[in-house]
Amino acid sequence: MNKKYDLIVIGGGALGTFHAYHALQNGYSVALFEKDKEPISATVRNFGQVVPSGMDTKWQEYGRESLVIYDEIQNKFDISVRNNGSVYLASNDEEVQLIEELSVINKNNGYQSHLLTKEECLNDYPGLRSDYVKAGLFFPQEVTVEPRIMINRLREYLITEKGLDFYGNTKILGCNKIGDVVEIQTANHDVFKAGKVIICCGSEFKTLYPELFAGSDLEVTKLQMMQTKPQLGYNLKGSILTGLSIRRYEAFYECPSFAAIKAKENPDSFEKKWGVHILFKQATDGSVIIGDSHEYANAANMDDLGFDLRMDVDEFMINEAKKIIDLPSYEIQNKWFGIYSQCKNKDIFQHTIDDDIHIVTGIGGKGMTGSAGFSKENIKRIFNLS
Incomplete structure (x- = not known):
């Protein structure tokens, strides 16, 4: 409980977990918090189609980077990636x-x-x-995953191979910057500290910052x-x-x-x-x-x-x-x-509070395809990496 992390990520879906992945890749200590035992929302309820081909030019670049990241992870740990392409059928x-x-x-x-x-x-x-x-x-480089398998195996990989600390069934009720540290408070009255916090869950966004949430688009x-x-x-x-x-x-x-x-x-x-x-x-x-x-x-x-x-x-x-x-x-x-x-009116919702609390959500239907590539760039931005 007294450990201070470099980064706390709130939300264990694809967007949050890939932010954790890239922070770990850059040598940061990371804790990932999920309000449920394991993700049960957008990430696990989609097709599992990783299709950069369907995205505009900006997000296609993120999607293509995601393909590289999926391949790198799959070569080390089976997260259910299948390289079998995508096809658009014209009628x-x-x-x-x-x-x-x-x-x-x-x-x-x-x-x-x-x-x-x-x-x-x-x-x-x-x-x-x-x-x-x-x-x-036909797009031969595109892949499919099994969403309900992928996210849990990815998290397992980060825990066993990368040193991720994971806290499931943990609802976050408070998030405040105190001095140069961000403190989060759980529903169990535990307090965790980090240099930076990224909130990638709409539910927690609504709980922690209701006025900002209500005024968002x-x-x-x-x-x-x-x-x-x-x-x-x-x-x-x-x-x-x-x-x-x-x-x-x-x-x-x-x-x-x-x-x-x-x-x-x-x-x-x-x-x-x-x-x-x-x-x-x-x-x-x-x-x-x-x-x-x-x-x-x-x-x-x-x-x-x-x-x-x-x-x-x-x-x-x-x-x-x-x-x-x-x-x-x-x-x-x-x-x-x-x-x-x-x-x-935007392609993703991003808002920063007190320099070190970053809300990143509203990725829409781009999550399974774009999260891995987008998160790589966003971690670099948040930590001022070159």
């Missing part, structure tokens, strides 16, 4: 035009991608419907996903992103034709109302994860999103998925919703 001429334009952008960025013909797509992705796909864009997104029963003898490699993803992901905003194509869409369509785009990823047990939808509320009013799953959204996603890939079975074994926070 009409407009989407073909967009993937062709994105391939040029990536060529100029030095990021490897390959345009696929319809025949190549059908050969590479079993069950893909011939009446859906017209062409594809954070909003919360609720996403519905589902998982089939294991598909015996069936292999669907990598991340499968489809036409609605092409029309949604930020990377495509930089395509010359995007604005004109987007303007033609029906603003009252079901997929627009519920923010649906169809993704597939096969888990290691052979099941296929399908999703997802997007429903929004201001962070201060996140309870308005409720805890129910909308059956009409699930049914729409299944019906759309069946138009794309003929899986051996669409029998669903699990359904759930994920929650993540993002900023309305």
